[in-house]
Amino acid sequence: MVIGKPLFTVEQIQKRVGELAGQISHDYEGRELLVVPLLKGAFMFASDLVRAIRVPLTIDFLNTSSYSDTETTGEVKVHCELRDSAKGKDVLIVEDIADTGITLDFVTKKLQEQEPRSLKICAFLDKKERRTREVHLDYVGFEIPNVYVVGYGLDYDDKFRNLPYIAIFKKTA
Numbered sequence: 001m002v003i004g005k006p007l008f009t010v011e012q013i014q015k016r017v018g019e020l021a022g023q024i025s026h027d028y029e030g031r032e033l034l035v036v037p038l039l040k041g042a043f044m045f046a047s048d049l050v051r052a053i054r055v056p057l058t059i060d061f062l063n064t065s066s067y068s069d070t071e072t073t074g075e076v077k078v079h080c081e082l083r084d085s086a087k088g089k090d091v092l093i094v095e096d097i098a099d100t101g102i103t104l105d106f107v108t109k110k111l112q113e114q115e116p117r118s119l120k121i122c123a124f125l126d127k128k129e130r131r132t133r134e135v136h137l138d139y140v141g142f143e144i145p146n147v148y149v150v151g152y153g154l155d156y157d158d159k160f161r162n163l164p165y166i167a168i169f170k171k172t173a
């Protein structure tokens with residue numbers, strides 16, 4: 001297993017997260033947000049993001065998974081439900097990376113059933129060329145090519161989430 005050089009450094013990440021939080025704070029001025037990070041991958045991004053958002057908010061988590069090794073299984077597992085209904089709330093889904101879009105498509109449809117006032121998506125990374133489902137990302141940290149990345153919450157086999165930066169991951173034969 002090889003971890004490459006940082007694709008995005010700690011400094012680049014901090015700067016971009018600050019910009020995203022500024023944009024979100026502006027867009028939701030005078031409102032209250034329900035932030036829904038998708039675990040486990042989005043935990044680090046979400047904790048940095050919410051600390052920089054300047055509107056009142058509450059947080060609830062969904063635990064999703066669709067990856068086995070470095071390939072998506074195409075099947076999304078949701079391991080827990082929101083504590084309270086999203087009905088009538090301004091909901092912001094926070095995701096680590098949009099890849100095929102299957103997870104976000106699934107979660108968006110699931111939350112829409114609860115009739116939120118609004119529903120937007122903030123994805124830290126966007127691997128656009130891999131998309132098989134159409135999903136609209138309202139806020140994106142960085143676009144990346146079709147590479148497998150780890151760090152800043154993202155894993156390989158549940159490891160490397162603690163790297164403070166994003167790096168390309170390669171499996172050695």
Ligand code: 5GP
Pocket residue numbers: 041066067072095096097098099100101102103104127147148149150154155156
């Ligand atoms: P999707 O459903 O969009 O195909 O995949 C979304 C999920 O797959 C992400 O939340 C993430 O957990 C995982 N994933 C997709 N691409 C990568 C990647 O490059 N690295 C890691 N660590 N996880 C990825």
